[in-house]
Amino acid sequence: MTDASTAEASAELVAEREALAPEPGFREAFAQVILERPSTRIAFVVVVLFILIAVFAPLLAPHDPLRQSILQINRQPSWDHWLGTDQFGRDVLSRLIHGSQNSLIFGLLSPVFAAFFGTLLGVTAGYMGGIVDRVISRVIDMLMAFPELLLAILIAAALGGSFWNIVVVLTVAFTPGFARVARASTMAVKQEPYVEAAVAAGVSTPRIIFRHIVPNIAAPIVVLMALWSASSIRIEATLSFLGIGTQPPNPSWGNIIRDGLSNMFATQWPIAAGGLAITIVVLAISIIGDSVRDFLDPETNQ
Template sequence: MTTLPRVRAPQSPARRAVRLVLRSPGALVGLALVLLCVLMAVFAPLVAPYDPVAYNPVDRMQGPSLDHLLGTDLYGRDLFSRVVYGARISLSVSAISILLALAMGGVLGALAGFHLRWVDTLVMRLTDILLAFPAILLAIALLAFLGGGFWNLTLAIAVAYTAPFVRVVRASVLRARREMYVEASTAVGASDSRLLWRHVLPNASAPIIVEVTLRLAYAILAEAALSFLGLGTPPPAPAWGQMIADGRPFLETNPWVSVGPGLAIMLVVLGFNLLGDGLRDALDPRLRS
């Protein structure tokens, strides 16, 4: 009796992408750095040994030690605790701003890519106007008008990064709407909304996911830069950029005041970049081959 060879069922694209990401050393390092920062932010009350905003003039400008791992600042506040709590502000601002940018840019990009002619022309001209300004300068202009604060900072970064999402979503939708399954759905009478939300966008999600990961790194840098300029969350909130600015007068004598938050920014941005590169390699079939 002849036994037929067993045929493996094809893996779903999501599972295949996860396996490819887990096989990439760079992506694993990036994922570990991102998870470390997220866990540090979520469990900040358990990780931080001191109150991040409590003044203690007796311990001001102490160097790194077992009691204060990263030293203390001008007001005697523990820098390690402030870095840990600063992760909450940085990740919250970047995540909410990128989600807002994705929502606004995704809607405009999908409309531009699916409904051509005047809609596409109008959306792309507005996008060109936004892209004419560097993102950080556009955010500074908005904050000069709105004022500082957590939510104004989040909104400014979201508006500054909306235009790149418009272009990425539009290009993905244009590519997906020419596929055979879209033409087949159109032939059987599927409505435009069903085509867009059930067929086009789900199959155009790979480059959007990669763009979200990479833009999170840009948003963290933008939040740090704006906080450094005094346009972010007002003191005594432990924002990483503000902490670097506070330590700038003491770089020659007490550099640890700025080194701790600077290393935190570098590691989390590196993590998002490595993770984004791994996702791009896993989700792009041309790079995968």
């Protein structure tokens, strides 16, 4: 090979380089995928709004959510009570605003914890294989066999329905799902030639797991997280509805609906408001989950 042809090669490569589209940075790519879709943008705003409402609940709520008034029961919406009052004369809007604290914390906390523990277990099982995998998989199968709601009722009945008990229960209930997905994805990613390439290059095992495995299994985990967030809000509502979640008189979206249900012939506003709040948040979280998945997938992230 003469120098002349090397020079030609580089001249050609320069021409080619000009042609390559610039690689978007992480922030640009994020902005592109997440924020260019109107639906995602709206969902994002909705979730942020709800979080702000939960944080600033005491400032935003027009009334004390616990204050009962025998004089004002079952009122229809008015200037003073935008969503009316319930059978104890409590302001529905204020209860909804304060209730968002419990509901959102449940909705976000347990799935995040469960995603952490589940991914840890699943990646360990999937990457190590052998006896470790067998033990973890059997435990997961056992937990999977329990319907999460039943598990929650069981533990709540045994330990009482305190806030942290419920979080722990839901975390335990969701973990197997994450572990299953993480394990299956890990086993698939482990077969990728670039993982073998990393091993051959001398990369340490923890580094392989954090650099090569975890980022590549993140997409399904995030989708699952969005899915379970929605479920979690729903389950908290169910538990509260059954009387073992958030304890009355403290409000959560679930027990607003429960109280409303026993009173539905007098006023429908609490049911409608609680139900709508749950629906909107769950929908928004799902939409964001889908977009984040697309963002994490290098094939669609063009």
